[in-house]
Amino acid sequence: MHREPKSRTPxxxxxxxxxxRARTSTQRSKSLRLGIGDDCAILTxxxxxxxxxxxxxxxxxxxxxxxxxxxxxxxHRTLARGLSDLAAMGATPLACFLSLAxxxxxxxxxxxxxxxxxxxxxxxxxxxxPLAGGDTSQSPSDHILADITLLGAAPAGHALRRAGxxxxxxxxxxxxxxxxxxELAALIANPHxxxxxxxxxxxxxxxxxPRVSVGQTLLRRSLATACIDLSDGLSTDLAHLCxxxxxxxxxxxxxxxxxxxxxxxxxxAQIAAVLHGGEDYELLFAAAASTRIxxxxxxxxxxxxxxIVRPRKNxxxxxxxxxxxxxxxxxQGWEHLx
Numbered sequence: 001m002h003r004e005p006k007s008r009t010p011x012x013x014x015x016x017x018x019x020x021r022a023r024t025s026t027q028r029s030k031s032l033r034l035g036i037g038d039d040c041a042i043l044t045x046x047x048x049x050x051x052x053x054x055x056x057x058x059x060x061x062x063x064x065x066x067x068x069x070x071x072x073x074x075x076h077r078t079l080a081r082g083l084s085d086l087a088a089m090g091a092t093p094l095a096c097f098l099s100l101a102x103x104x105x106x107x108x109x110x111x112x113x114x115x116x117x118x119x120x121x122x123x124x125x126x127x128x129x130p131l132a133g134g135d136t137s138q139s140p141s142d143h144i145l146a147d148i149t150l151l152g153a154a155p156a157g158h159a160l161r162r163a164g165x166x167x168x169x170x171x172x173x174x175x176x177x178x179x180x181x182x183e184l185a186a187l188i189a190n191p192h193x194x195x196x197x198x199x200x201x202x203x204x205x206x207x208x209x210p211r212v213s214v215g216q217t218l219l220r221r222s223l224a225t226a227c228i229d230l231s232d233g234l235s236t237d238l239a240h241l242c243x244x245x246x247x248x249x250x251x252x253x254x255x256x257x258x259x260x261x262x263x264x265x266x267x268x269a270q271i272a273a274v275l276h277g278g279e280d281y282e283l284l285f286a287a288a289a290s291t292r293i294x295x296x297x298x299x300x301x302x303x304x305x306x307x308i309v310r311p312r313k314n315x316x317x318x319x320x321x322x323x324x325x326x327x328x329x330x331x332q333g334w335e336h337l338x
Contacts, residue, residue, distance in 0.1 A: 016102075016107060016113075016136050017036070017136060019110070019113065020036065020098075020117065020131070020136075021036040021037060023117050023121055023131075024036060024121070024130065024131045027130035027131065028130075029094070029095065029128070029129075029130045030044075031043050031044055031045065031046065031094045031095065031153075032094070032095050032130050032132055035095075035130060035131070035132045035133060036131070036132065036133050036134075040133070041095065041097070041132040041133045043094060043095055043132070043151065045094065045153050046092075046153050048155060048156060049153040049154060049155055049156060050153065050154065050155075050156045050157070050159070051094075051151055051152070051153060052086060052089055052091045052151070052152040052153065052154055052159060053149065053150070053151055053152075054082050054085035054086060054149070054150050054152075055082070055147060055148065055149040055150075056078075056081040056082050056085070056147070056148050057145070057146070057147050058074065058077065058078040058081065058145075058146040058147070058148070059143065059144075059145055059146075060143040060144040060145070061143055063077070064077065065188075065191075066144065067191065068187055068188060068191040068195065069187075069195070069206070070115065070119075070195050070196060070197070070206075071111075071112045071113075071114075071115025071116040071118070071119065072115050072116070072118050072119035072122075072198075072199070073119060073197075073203075073206040073207060074116055074119065074144075074146075075115070075116035075117060075118065075119030075120035075121075075123075076119035076120065076122070076123050076199060076206075076207050076208075077119075077206075077207075077208065078098070078116075078119075078120055078146045078148050079096060079120045079123045079124060079129075079148055079150075080123060080207075080208045080209075080210050080281060081148065081231065081281075082096065082148045082149070082150035083123070083127060083129070083150065083210035083212055084208070084210040084211070084229040084231060084281040085150070085229060086150055086152040086210075086212065086215070087210050087211045087212040087214065087215035087216075087229060087283060088160065088215060088227050088228050088229035088283060089152070089154060089159045089160045089161070089215065089219075089227070090154055090158075090159060090160040090215045090216050090218055090219025090220070090224075090227070091152030091153060091154045091159060091215070091216075092152055092153050092154070092212075092216060093127050093128070093129035093150060093151075093152050093212065094129070094151045094152055094153055095129060095130050095131075095132035095150070095151050096124060096129050096130070096131055096132065096148060096149065096150045096151075097131075097132055097133050097134045097148070097149040097150075097151075098120070098131060098134035098146065098147070098148055098149075099134045099135040099136070099137075099146070099147040099148075099149075100134070100135075100136050100137070100144070100145070100146050100147075101136075101137045101138065101139040101140070101144070101145040101146075102136070102137075102138065102139055102144055103138070103139045103141070103142045103143070103144065104138065105142070106139075106144055107138070119199070122199070127210070127212055129150070134149075154219060155219075158219060159219070160215065160218060160219050160224055160226070160227040160285075161226060161227070161244075162226055162227070162228050162240060162241050162244040162245065163226060163244045163245050164225040164226040164245060164286070165225050165226035165241060165242075165245035165247050165286035165308045166225060166245075166247065166286075166288075166308060167247060167308055167309055167310040168288070168289055168307070168308065169225055169226075169286040169287060169288055169289065169307065169308040170286070170287055170288075170289055170293075170304050170306070170307050170308075171238075171249060171251070171284065171285075171286055171304065171305050171306040171307055171308060172284070172285050172286075172287060172293055172302050172303060172304050172305065173230070173234070173256075173257065173282055173283065173284050173285075173302075173303055173305055174211050174214050174282045174283045174297070174300045174301070174302055174303075175211070175257070175280070175282045175300055175301060176257040176258060176259040176260070176280075176282075176301070177230070177234060177256060177257060177258060177259060177273075177274040177275075177277070177280050177282065178258050178259045178261070178262040178270065178273035178274040178277050178280070179204035179205070179259030179260070179261045179262065179280060180204045180205040180208060180259075180277060180278065180279040180280045180281075181205070181273045181276075181277025181278060181279065181280075182205075182259065182261040182262050182265065182273050182277070183203060183204055183205035183206065183261055184205045184279070186261075187205065187206070194206065204259060204261070204280060205279060208279065208280070208281040209281070210229075210281055211229075211281070211282060211283045211298075211300060213297070213298035213300075214283055214297045214298050214300050214302075215227065215283060217297045217298060218283075218285060218297070223285075223287055223291055223293060224285040224286065224287050225285075225286045225287060225288060226241055226244075226245055226285060226286045227283055227284070227285040227286075228240060228241045228283070228284050228285075229281060229282070229283055229284075230278070230280045230281060230282045230283065230284055231278060231279060231280075231281060232278050233275065233276040233277055233278035233331075233332070234256075234274065234275050234276070234284065235275045235276050235318070235329055235330065235331045235332050236276070236278070236331040236332070237284055238251070238284060238318060238329075238331075239317060239318060239331040241284065241286070242308075242317050242318060243317070245286075245308075246311065247308045247309070247310070247311060248308070248309045248310065248311045248312070248315065248316070248317050248318065248319070249306060249307070249308055249309065249317070249318050249319070250306050250307055250309055250318075250319045250320075250321065250326075251305055251306035251318070251319070251320045251321070251329060252305060252306050252320075252321050253271065253320055253321060253322040253323075254322070255303060255304060255305045255306070256271075256274050256275075256303075256305055257301065257303045257305075258270055258273075258274050259273075259274075259280075262274065272332075275320075275329070275332070276332040286308055289307075316328035316329065318330075318331075
């Protein structure tokens with residue numbers, strides 16, 4: 001295992017907070033009036049817009065492995081999870097809040113903390129979302145716990161929702177699917193090969209790219225009737241959308257955009273990664289058949305993969321058609337406490 005150099009004395013909580021605040025001193029935001037340093041942050045939401053709030057845990061041993069994922073990847077992924085939730089609702093990010101519970105061994109490791117902040121703040125800068133506050137604590141175990149809270153804004157009453165899909169709508173996904181699950185399997189099999197990978201856009205698991213601009217365009221141009229981000233896998237997240245919208249869905253297997261990383265898998269493993277892999281952080285959305293959907297939005301390819309149909313007795317909620325034969329599609333993606 002690669003060991004990072006450590007500082008000789010453990011920093012106090014105040015020193016840890018000051019280290020984080022120093023990294024955010026150059027942040028600029030019209031909505032953030034007061035950031036790190038007081039009991040609360042102060043934000044001014046844009047006129048005529050409502051606030052959207054999302055929170056996501058990143059837990060060592062569940063969402064990342066310290067011996068496998070670099071600190072930069074862990075920081076990036078911690079923020080990307082929340083940004084993807086805002087993207088699914090067409091929101092504009094306003095601010096993020098980070099709570100960290102660190103074991104003493106990690107609190108002493110300033111190289112790890114700086115790497116984590118490098119990954120998180122680099123992505124925050126790209127999406128102009130300031131780190132406005134949070135909390136720090138000693139972890140009750142030897143595991144790192146990170147919780148990210150994001151605030152976004154959308155025109156009042158117009159945020160994209162999971163509800164709203166109707167029979168006759170077409171189904172679309174952004175980007176490609178299965179890459180994150182495939183890269184994770186390769187990473188676990190050979191951690192030293194990918195541990196020091198950089199954020200080049202070629203690493204869908206280590207450095208996923210939230211589709212914030214796509215979601216904003218879908219909302220602004222009224223293109224989508226319903227939307228959800230693909231964090232748990234297409235099969236599971238499509239089931240969420242269908243249940244909330246009270247509809248059924250048919251997917252055409254031949255239309256599914258498989259990530260290039262899946263090309264080396266056998267056919268069964270490839271379709272499993274595409275349908276159930278999870279953590280692609282792409283967007284799945286429904287749109288009226290009469291709506292002209294561009295082939296790409298903000299440089300991200302858009303692919304039609306199926307359609308929404310009326311639910312019927314004795315018919316599965318989700319069906320996938322492969323080589324002319326229809327099969328029931330069961331949600332087999334990620335589910336906590338399963």
